[in-house]
Amino acid sequence: MLRQPDVKPIADGIQDLLVVEVVTDEGIVGIGEVHTSPLIAQAVIQAPLSHVSSRGLREIVLGRDPLQREVLWNDMYRLSAVYGRRGVAIHAISGIDIALWDIAGKVAGMSVAQLLGGDADKSVRAYASILLADTAEGVRVDVRQCLDAGFPAIKLGWGPLGVDLMGCVELVEAARKEAGEGIDIMVDVGFGADVRMAMRFARALEPLGVYFLEEPLSPDNLDGYARLAERSNVAIATGEKETTCHGFRQLMERGRVDIIQPDIARAGGITEVKKIVDMARTYGVTCIPHCWSSDILLSATMHLVSCMPDIPYVEFCTLQTPLRRKVTTSPIDVVDGVVRVPPGKGLGVELDPSTMSKYRIRSETGTQGGGGVRERMNTRDGMQGDAGTRGTGNRRRSRK
Ligand SMILES: [Mg+2]
Known part of the structure; x- marks a missing residue:
């Protein structure tokens, strides 16, 4: 520990x-x-x-x-x-x-x-995963930093979203203005509005070209997810708190979300998440694994996505804290907006x-x-x- x-x-x-x-x-x-x-x-x-x-x-x-x-x-x-x-x-x-x-x-x-039959030289575009600042100016500064670091996409999460959802629309507007067109912006509520509020929020985000809206409802509100996904023109993503094929099958069959986000260090490891990834393909659901932790998880994620032909992004937490960056001897970096599968045997981390x-x-x-x-x-x-x-x-x- x-x-x-x-x-x-x-x-x-x-x-x-x-x-x-x-x-x-x-x-x-x-x-x-x-x-x-x-x-x-x-x-x-x-x-x-x-x-x-x-x-x-x-x-x-x-x-x-x-x-x-x-x-x-x-x-x-x-x-x-x-x-x-x-x-x-x-x-x-x-x-x-x-x-x-x-x-x-x-x-x-x-x-x-290689064991998974994937492409060991694969690189995948990374989205910068950051917490949403409380002010428009704070958002602009954060977005500028991500752009300067070369990220092609930025996810803004939690923070004031849990306090005043509709009040955050102007913060997302500030992010869009700073990023300009051609940069994907995602929004992560982090748990729980009700369906009506989530629907209002999704509608407000639509003109801002938000790539996906993450976890706007309780993970157990599968019927709510189905209603929201049916009506929202912004893609609905969730799954970081879900585990096993059984949980993700429910999420896809009953929750009918557009994007699932299994976390390999929670949902069942590489063995189970490989099955979840394959199952998502049969449901026509996009899979973008949740990945906000050390480079052990990022490495495991990169190895798994090496065999996914349709992976649009990997999540990259930009924090510079010791446990985020120094658990392994060679930190995994984003270069030219992409992350590469770590070289070496096994996970390639020490x-x-x-x-x-x-x-x-x-x-x-x-x-x-x-x-x-x-x-x-x-x-x-x-x-x-x-x-x-x-x-x-x-x-x-x-x-x-
Ligand atoms: Mg999240």
């Missing part, structure tokens, strides 16, 4: 972070990230056996073959189903799954993009040890009397039971 010293109740999801490392018995280390409340996800990973289908993820994957990503995903899903199936359990599965893909790439000597030691915090989760679950586990042959290490002799079992 990494945490900056001054976490505030603002719409910045990279003030703290859970990094997952999966270590194999050959010493290969896979890196993943969970994009949620870190302490809660850590508990999901470290929890001891409680019931046959209520188990900590660590205990499920220990001693297993890390190359069996599908098998492990299904076991993690099935054996956490009492408390899981959605939400934080899937967030935590996502982090382990990303790490397993990193391992698979390192074992095969290929990038994750953790920066100085950031790890400076921002790491420890919790007592999973420990009893100080000894803790972690220290007592036998990583070679400690796994028992129906998710255990049947089939011995595999040299690439995972341990953590």
Whole structure:
């Protein structure tokens, strides 16, 4: 768990972070990230056996073959189903799954993009993802900075949108004026108006040429999304809080949105989000993954989109905070308005040890009397039971 010293109740999801490392018995280390409340996800990973289908993820994957990503995903899903199936359990599965893909790439000597059959040299246009300033002047300054940095598109989110939706129309007008034509502008409400208010807002945004309107309703208001998407001429996007194929199937079938935004470090990792991406194509829905976190998530996102022929943009958070930019040794940059798939094996990222030691915090989760679950586990042959290490002799079992 990494945490900056001054976490505030603002719409910045990279003030703290859970990094997952999966270590194999050959010493290969896979890196993943969970994009949620870190302490809660850590508990999901470290929890001891409680019931046959209520188990900590660590205990499920220990001693297993890390190359069996599908098998492990299904076991993690099935054996956490009492408390899981959605939400934080899937967030935590996502982090382990990303790490397993990193391992698979390192074992095969290929990038994750190559494992997915994608284009490892792909570049995708990046939209600058920023918080909406409170004043028109503030918006102009922010938009100018993004333009100077070469972004072809800018998303303005949260902030005053949650206070006075219609009052923000003039802020979006200021953004459009500063950006001129030819730059895409997106607007991210961040949760919840009602359908009528969202419809009024969408109509007001229409003459401003807004590329999409994001999360104008509660994630559970699927019927509201369907009504809004039906009537709005601005594309409706959502999905950063949704998880699994099942959730996204509901969102597309019942919510009928134009654009879905699965977050790979929440929605189920690379394994599940690849399925969501493929499913979206069959529904004729555009997929632009949510990506507001460290370069671990950005890297995983780039590898996944390397096999998407129709990806219009990737999200790029422009914050310069340590957890946004310094978790890995080589920050991923936007050059000429695009992001490239990181080179190298696996995800192509390495953790920066100085950031790890400076921002790491420890919790007592999973420990009893100080000894803790972690220290007592036998990583070679400690796994028992129906998710255990049947089939011995595999040299690439995972341990953590
Ligand atoms: Mg959003």
